[in-house]
């Protein structure tokens with residue numbers, strides 16, 4: 001087993017949904033998750049966040065397939081594991097809290113049975129009473145009254161259901177908890193409470209978290225590092241502090257400005273235009289059609305990743321390129337076929 005500080009490494013990962021039409025929903029994503037960190041993943045709806053999570057959890061729908069790249073989890077080739085191995089890893093190494101807790105919880109089985117089922121399935125020698133004690137203390141840990149072990153999903157409020165899902169996700173002490181818009185359906189007060197709890201549980205238990213949301217201001221307050229997705233690609237990655245103070249990709253800056261921030265008291269500006277079609281993505285930089293700083297080069301050549309500070313503030317934008325093709329001149333006269341397109 002590896003002892004590197006990196007728990008999960010995605011390399012040049014692409015995911016296609018086969019149609020027709022075929023949709024390349026994730027395109028060339030390289031990203032890691034360090035041990036004990038909260039990695040935020042942000043981007044507008046439809047940019048491929050849930051698809052990326054589907055690849056990571058091996059829960060893509062039937063027409064979805066990883067067509068390129070590699071995922072290494074704790075030194076193991078994650079995409080090379082068979083279904084049985086993936087089942088063994090699920091809940092014990094990686095668990096998922098999805099957007100809709102109501103749909104993920106079984107309506108005809110009590111909360112306690114669902115938690116203990118997971119415990120007994122993976123740790124069959126656990127005495128029954130111990131399993132139920134653990135379910136109660138897990139509920140207590142997420143601030144749900146332990147008497148709710150006997151409740152059914154419909155008897156709980158939305159916030160309590162989501163807490164119960166988090167309790168379940170933590171039941172077998174996984175190394176990585178993936179949360180895909182876990183609080184989006186909840187009101188802001190409950191959302192804030194739950195996020196505060198996730199942060200304090202994570203600090204205590206030191207698991208890693210991938211926290212997915214379209215709400216950038218949330219990540220700017222809780223994540224250790226943040227990755228920004230646009231049209232299937234990661235366009236910027238950096239620490240929370242870097243993104244708070246030195247966000248560099250024009251899309252990231254637009255995204256930050258479109259949410260009122262607790263730090264900056266900005267007004268909502270929004271990014272003009274809509275995300276491009278994923279069936280037929282734009283040439284060059286996928287953001288060029290909406291970018292206020294676009295140059296002639298942007299519609300022709302796809303930008304490559306650039307590590308701006310040498311320690312992981314990575315940006316995919318021609319403004320930060322270092323080659324001769326990043327000038328602001330029109331492209332007339334430039335040879336064809338030498339560039340790279342998506």
Ligand SMILES: Nc1ncnc2c1ncn2[C@@H]1O[C@H](COP(=O)(O)OP(=O)(O)O)[C@@H](O)[C@H]1O
Pocket residue numbers: 017018023025043044045046047048049050051052061063064278
């Ligand atoms: N099962 C599917 N079949 C075909 N296309 C899909 C499927 N699921 C999602 N997509 C498409 O993949 C793209 C990314 O979707 P998704 O990963 O859900 O984005 P996000 O979670 O960021 O909102 C979208 O264009 C969406 O329409």
Ligand SMILES: [Mg+2]
Pocket residue numbers: 049050051
């Ligand atoms: Mg989603």
